[in-house]
Amino acid sequence: MSIKFRFTIYLSIGFLCLTTLFAIVVYLQVERRLFTEARASLVTMVEHEWKYINLQDHQPTRDSTHLENVYFRLTTDGKVVFNTFPEYLREPLLSDTTRVIQHRQFEDRDGKFYELNGVMDLGPTRTYLSTLRKALWLGCILAFILALPLSFGCATFLLRPFDNLSRKTRDLTAERLKALIPEPQHKDEYALLVRSFNSLLLRLDRSFSLVRRFAVNASHEFRTPIAIITAQTEMALRKERTPEEYQQALKKVDTQAKSLHAISHMLLSLSELENMEEEEAKTFFVRETLLRVSNTLSSKLAANRKKISISSDDFEFRGKEGVFLGIANNLIENAFKYSNSEVQVRAVNHSDSMALYIDDDGQGIPENEMHRVGEPFFRVSGSSMSEGYGLGLALVSAYARAVRASVSYKKSDLGGLSVVVRFPPV
Numbered sequence: 001m002s003i004k005f006r007f008t009i010y011l012s013i014g015f016l017c018l019t020t021l022f023a024i025v026v027y028l029q030v031e032r033r034l035f036t037e038a039r040a041s042l043v044t045m046v047e048h049e050w051k052y053i054n055l056q057d058h059q060p061t062r063d064s065t066h067l068e069n070v071y072f073r074l075t076t077d078g079k080v081v082f083n084t085f086p087e088y089l090r091e092p093l094l095s096d097t098t099r100v101i102q103h104r105q106f107e108d109r110d111g112k113f114y115e116l117n118g119v120m121d122l123g124p125t126r127t128y129l130s131t132l133r134k135a136l137w138l139g140c141i142l143a144f145i146l147a148l149p150l151s152f153g154c155a156t157f158l159l160r161p162f163d164n165l166s167r168k169t170r171d172l173t174a175e176r177l178k179a180l181i182p183e184p185q186h187k188d189e190y191a192l193l194v195r196s197f198n199s200l201l202l203r204l205d206r207s208f209s210l211v212r213r214f215a216v217n218a219s220h221e222f223r224t225p226i227a228i229i230t231a232q233t234e235m236a237l238r239k240e241r242t243p244e245e246y247q248q249a250l251k252k253v254d255t256q257a258k259s260l261h262a263i264s265h266m267l268l269s270l271s272e273l274e275n276m277e278e279e280e281a282k283t284f285f286v287r288e289t290l291l292r293v294s295n296t297l298s299s300k301l302a303a304n305r306k307k308i309s310i311s312s313d314d315f316e317f318r319g320k321e322g323v324f325l326g327i328a329n330n331l332i333e334n335a336f337k338y339s340n341s342e343v344q345v346r347a348v349n350h351s352d353s354m355a356l357y358i359d360d361d362g363q364g365i366p367e368n369e370m371h372r373v374g375e376p377f378f379r380v381s382g383s384s385m386s387e388g389y390g391l392g393l394a395l396v397s398a399y400a401r402a403v404r405a406s407v408s409y410k411k412s413d414l415g416g417l418s419v420v421v422r423f424p425p426v
Contacts (some may be wrong), residue, residue, distance in 0.1 A: 004155045011151035016144040023136035030132060034125050039101055045070055046103045046118035069121040076112055089119060099123065161190045165197070172201070225256035232256075284321040286347045286354065287312045293329045294345075297336055306339060308332065312347035317354045319423055320403055327399045328356065331419055334392045335360035339416060354423045362416035365409070373409045396421075 049072055071089060074082035089100070105116045161184070168181055180198045184191045229252075236249040287310065294308050317324075328345075335343045339360035346357040365373060374397035396419075400407045405423045412418035 004152070004159055007155040007159065008148065008151045011154060012144060012147045015147040015151070016140060019140045019143045023140055027129070027133055027136055031129055034129070035101075035122075038120055038122065038125060039103075042070065042101055042103050042118055042120045046072070046105055046116060049118065050105050050116050069124055071119050071121070073117045073119075075115045075117070085119065089121070099126070162193075165190075165194065169197075225259045228256045229253050281319055282321060283316050283318045284324075285314055286317050286324075286349075287314045289321065289325055290328055290332075290345055290347060293325070293332050296329075297333065306336060306341050306343070308336065308343045308345060310345045312345070313349065315347075315349045317349065317423070318425065319354075323399050323403050324423070327396050327405075327421055330392045330396050330399075331356075331358045331421070335362070335417070335419075338362040342414065344414065352425060356419075356421040356423070358419045359412040359414050360416035361412070361414040364411055364416045367411075370409055374407065 071084045071086065072082070073080060073085050099122050101120050101122065103118045105118075106114065165181060180201060181194050183194050183198065232249045232252045236246060241249070290310050290312060294310060297308065332343065332345060335358050339362040342361050344357075344359045348355045348357070374393050397407055399405075400421060403423065405421055408420045410418050410420075
């Protein structure tokens with residue numbers, strides 16, 4: 001069932017409920033007014049009859065007035081002396097207040113007790129109310145039938161902007177995501193939907209652009225070592241070589257194979273982020289985790305005459321230890337690779353979060369390229385930082401998104417790059 005059809009049914013049913021409620025109110029008001037007027041008329045007629053009745057011969061005077069559905073009975077000391085009640089006006093009908101109304105008047109005169117009983121038969125009033133009730137119900141049904149096409153027209157008019165939105169989105173493709181929907185000038189729910197939809201299109205366009213750029217860069221990064229490996233093997237197999245030449249060719253193949261392995265490992269880490277997001281949070285010691293990362297680089301520290309200083313209290317933090325380990329490992333390794341001699345690592349425990357600070361004394365990143373840090377395969381051109389693969393900080397950004405952490409980059413006081421990662425509580 002389409003929204004337009006459901007909207008039509010809902011509007012029609014709502015209109016039927018309103019008309020039915022209106023009909024019920026009208027009927028109750030008319031019924032109350034008729035009964036009130038009938039009782040007032042009966043009281044007036046009983047008083048009129050009492051005024052003009054001749055108690056000597058117990059007959060009404062010629063000025064007495066009667067209606068077809070109003071009847072009187074006069075009794076003296078319990079004896080009926082005057083009666084216009086028809087045969088059907090007997091008990092229990094006289095006790096049924098929905099069919100008759102009564103009014104009595106008493107008086108002691110000349111030692112006798114007189115009682116005048118007036119009764120109005122509500123049969124004609126009930127007949128009128130029954131006719132009115134049928135007419136109102138028929139009016140409600142006719143109103144519902146008429147409301148169907150009107151509701152359909154109203155639904156068509158109200159949903160027309162959404163139909164236009166649906167037609168415009170049919171032509172959207174991954175290459176045409178920038179074809180934004182024109183936003184209406186008036187501010188209503190449709191305008192809010194269009195604004196949100198356009199925002200979604202812009203985010204999707206940026207994501208697709210990143211994916212396309214990632215695919216191009218990844219193919220380029222794989223193409224270079226594969227081409228070198230292929231060229232070296234073809235050269236080695238073309239003719240007989242000396243052992244030294246074979247060894248030199250194998251070294252180049254080994255270097256490029258390790259490069260392929262490193263790139264594939266980083267790409268695999270990016271693809272495994274979904275599993276990282278599902279990791280359960282637990283409490284771990286931050287300083288102990290940072291020392292574990294530092295120990296993995298101990299052999300390289302001595303060979304390169306570099307040092308990593310970790311200044312952090314031994315506090316506990318509840319979070320995803322695997323994600324924290326991945327962020328710390330990539331940042332410390334990246335800082336170690338591009339530093340001259342020193343890397344400083346500091347973790348600070350705040351009341352509502354935890355911050356990780358990593359500084360190095362390397363060359364750093366130019367201010368005009370700082371906004372691109374974290375993009376896959378981005379490397380600073382014309383510097384020693386172009387020797388890597390451009391995936392380390394991209395992994396850090398992906399890890400941070402997995403735990404809703406924020407990453408910021410700036411120039412360090414040591415001269416190189418300063419990275420601050422703020423982890424929210426879990």
